[in-house]
Amino acid sequence: MDVLEAMEARQSTRAFKPRNVEQTDIEQLLNSAARAPSGVNSQPWRVAVTRGQTKQRISDALLSARKEGAESNPDYSYYPTVWKDPYKQRRVACGKALYSALGISKEDKTRQLQAWENNYQFFGAPVGLFFFIDRDLNKGSWLDMGMFIQNVMLAAIGHGLATCPQASLAEYPQIVRDILGMDEQYLLICGMALGYADPSQPVNQYRLDRAPQENFTHWFE
Numbered sequence: 001m002d003v004l005e006a007m008e009a010r011q012s013t014r015a016f017k018p019r020n021v022e023q024t025d026i027e028q029l030l031n032s033a034a035r036a037p038s039g040v041n042s043q044p045w046r047v048a049v050t051r052g053q054t055k056q057r058i059s060d061a062l063l064s065a066r067k068e069g070a071e072s073n074p075d076y077s078y079y080p081t082v083w084k085d086p087y088k089q090r091r092v093a094c095g096k097a098l099y100s101a102l103g104i105s106k107e108d109k110t111r112q113l114q115a116w117e118n119n120y121q122f123f124g125a126p127v128g129l130f131f132f133i134d135r136d137l138n139k140g141s142w143l144d145m146g147m148f149i150q151n152v153m154l155a156a157i158g159h160g161l162a163t164c165p166q167a168s169l170a171e172y173p174q175i176v177r178d179i180l181g182m183d184e185q186y187l188l189i190c191g192m193a194l195g196y197a198d199p200s201q202p203v204n205q206y207r208l209d210r211a212p213q214e215n216f217t218h219w220f221e
């Protein structure tokens, strides 16, 4: 598969087959992802690969924190506190498309909550990745992390795998760090579900559109 096909094929996958992912596939895709550029080749990425009991402990702990109403305390603000257009409209369209694919009505808050809580189960994926960055690094290294994380998603496609990047998994970073024995020096950027997509599930059968380049590009001669 060429790189343009992989970019086209990537989509956030929210239902996975119970099939295990080979360790060698994970190692290879992480090595490919590490070809990402980074300022002065600083390679700021740090990844935790969770499977089996460790992944389950994280799922259970995050779900309990949510159910107990614990205040989320992410290491950084991913989303704005006040949404304005065009981002606001896109956010609304994103939620509508997801709930419509799942057959959940606007009024059905119970099923909406259940769908959201599926995040903490990695949508049934057998592998949960967590991306960390050293807190002493600057914003530039966060750009590098973004490139690395996108590379992970594209390399996963090269291995026949699917992903969903998940900010939701970074809402309680200390819970994740404690379970992984990760030093507080490392900030949690996001998690990611990794596994084999289940294409029979309606939640994997819709695509969100994108504004075409003429909407966001200015040309100069």
Ligand SMILES: Cc1cc2nc3c(=O)[nH]c(=O)nc-3n(C[C@H](O)[C@H](O)[C@H](O)COP(=O)(O)O)c2cc1C
Pocket (backbone or CB within 6 Å): 010, 011, 012, 013, 014, 094, 119, 164, 165, 166, 167, 168, 169, 190, 207, 208
């Ligand atoms: C850093 C990051 C965090 C995200 N967090 C979540 C999340 O917690 N849960 C979720 O279902 N989707 C999450 N998404 C997926 C976005 O909703 C998705 O990328 C967007 O709607 C576009 O859809 P697509 O990825 O299928 O093209 C996240 C995406 C990114 C890049």
